[in-house]
Amino acid sequence: MPYVDIKITREGASAAQKRELIAGVTDLLQRILGKNPATTVVTIDEVDVENWGIGGLPVLEHRAIRAAAAAKGAGQ
Template sequence: MPIVTIELTREGVTREQKQQLIKGATDLISSVLNKEPNLTHVIIDEVDLDNWGVAGEQVSVLREKGITADKK
């Protein structure tokens, strides 16, 4: 039974986007590992910006400074 965990910062990911992630991850596991989709579990874990850090700073602080994690 494959279990896929997707971790995202809590920044307004819509229900529809989450459904697309779940479907896409399930399809990928089914295609690559030849697993039945009904055996694949996908967990989306949304992390508060205060609880996610990049380059030694909280993402919430970086956002307040107008800095995105990929531009630090």
């Protein structure tokens, strides 16, 4: 029985988007590994952005730095 835990930041993923993720992951496991969809479990954990970090920084700081770098690169 496959078990997949998807972690995303809590930023407004709709019920329809979550349904699509669950269906897509289930389909992928069936197509690639031959797993039975009836016994495939998919959970989605939403994490507050203040509890998510990338590269040693809170995610919002990390995004701000990336956006500033991209803006700087676009202005050259």
